[in-house]
Amino acid sequence: MRVLVTGGLGFIGSHTVVALLENGYDVTVIDNLYNSKLVVKDRIKEITNKDFKTVIADVQDEKALDEIFKDKIDAVINFAGYKAVGESVKKPLEYYDNNLTLTFALLKKMREYGCHNFVFSSSATVYGNPERVPMYETDPVTDATSPYGETKVMIERILKDIAAVTPDFNCALLRYFNPIGAHKSGLLGEDPNGIPNNLLPYIAKVATGELKEVNVFGNDYDTPDGTGVRDYIHVVDLAKGHVLALKKLEQNPGLVIYNLGTGKGTSVLEMIHDYEEATGVKIPYVIKPRRAGDIATSYANCDKAAKELGFHCDYTVLDACRDGYHFQVEEAKRKKEGK
Numbered sequence: 001m002r003v004l005v006t007g008g009l010g011f012i013g014s015h016t017v018v019a020l021l022e023n024g025y026d027v028t029v030i031d032n033l034y035n036s037k038l039v040v041k042d043r044i045k046e047i048t049n050k051d052f053k054t055v056i057a058d059v060q061d062e063k064a065l066d067e068i069f070k071d072k073i074d075a076v077i078n079f080a081g082y083k084a085v086g087e088s089v090k091k092p093l094e095y096y097d098n099n100l101t102l103t104f105a106l107l108k109k110m111r112e113y114g115c116h117n118f119v120f121s122s123s124a125t126v127y128g129n130p131e132r133v134p135m136y137e138t139d140p141v142t143d144a145t146s147p148y149g150e151t152k153v154m155i156e157r158i159l160k161d162i163a164a165v166t167p168d169f170n171c172a173l174l175r176y177f178n179p180i181g182a183h184k185s186g187l188l189g190e191d192p193n194g195i196p197n198n199l200l201p202y203i204a205k206v207a208t209g210e211l212k213e214v215n216v217f218g219n220d221y222d223t224p225d226g227t228g229v230r231d232y233i234h235v236v237d238l239a240k241g242h243v244l245a246l247k248k249l250e251q252n253p254g255l256v257i258y259n260l261g262t263g264k265g266t267s268v269l270e271m272i273h274d275y276e277e278a279t280g281v282k283i284p285y286v287i288k289p290r291r292a293g294d295i296a297t298s299y300a301n302c303d304k305a306a307k308e309l310g311f312h313c314d315y316t317v318l319d320a321c322r323d324g325y326h327f328q329v330e331e332a333k334r335k336k337e338g339k
């Protein structure tokens, strides 16, 4: 089975390509290197000892897509897209344009070439500020709190409308909770440019001394210790979820929706303590005001993915902290050596 992975050199994409290659899939990657590095291709090969086709181009480049789809593509996993929540608030037009247009380009090309299987990277953000936790797939999809989140809501809607009138279209909407961690080799991980927005990349930079202390955004939420609670899932577990989703699509299920999380919430302060325990590094922090748009608590009910996909997590938050730190240290060494 040949799978096209868009954004396959990015954080979640690269781990998913590893999982696909390890499970015998033939993989083609398209990536424009907007938020990723070409060297990731070699690192994936080093981990898996397998080769795969990589096209460095934008998903909106029709010629590049034609070249790819000429070799029969059986399924598409779409990771490509802008994903910085804060930036999306400042640049809504760019976010709506890019994330929606590239999805249209893919879906049209799939239709043209008779490819019927699509996996979409959605997000827990489609649940907005939930009335209760855990979140179930049947919970209402509401206004997201940012244009980035809204692109996820809109694309879900578009895919549902297409599925409703296209009997042979199979589509998995995978709603990720908070992906963290890195590949245990230290070769793949999350290394955002500039000052990280997300908690774990920020903690990692405090751990290596690049940043002084973690800003804890609010300790007056209605949570056990007052800090925000999230469902942090190891990226290798999340990657495995994509392989399972593809297997599901082979059964022609139409449109299916799955939460991919652990089902367990961890607060910001618990995460800082877990990171210290996993790595032995002290993480200084200060309490700051709440960050605009944040919700108190978010964690998944994952029973549906467990029952229908056989999905379960192999790794804990401590494993993710350890692997994320390992990657950060190795990446800093590689940068020093100019690699």
Ligand code: UD1
Pocket: 085, 123, 124, 125, 145, 146, 149, 177, 178, 179, 197, 198, 199, 200, 202, 214, 215, 216, 217, 218, 227, 228, 229, 230, 268, 291, 293, 294, 295
């Ligand atoms: C956000 C997005 C989500 C996206 C995810 C990427 C929303 C509502 N959520 O999730 O769609 O998929 O990023 O991983 O748009 N925190 C601090 N200090 C920091 C950074 C974060 O205290 O420096 C806290 C936050 O207040 C929050 C928790 O840590 O309680 C997690 O934040 P973050 O890692 O940014 O993820 P989310 O906001 O949950």
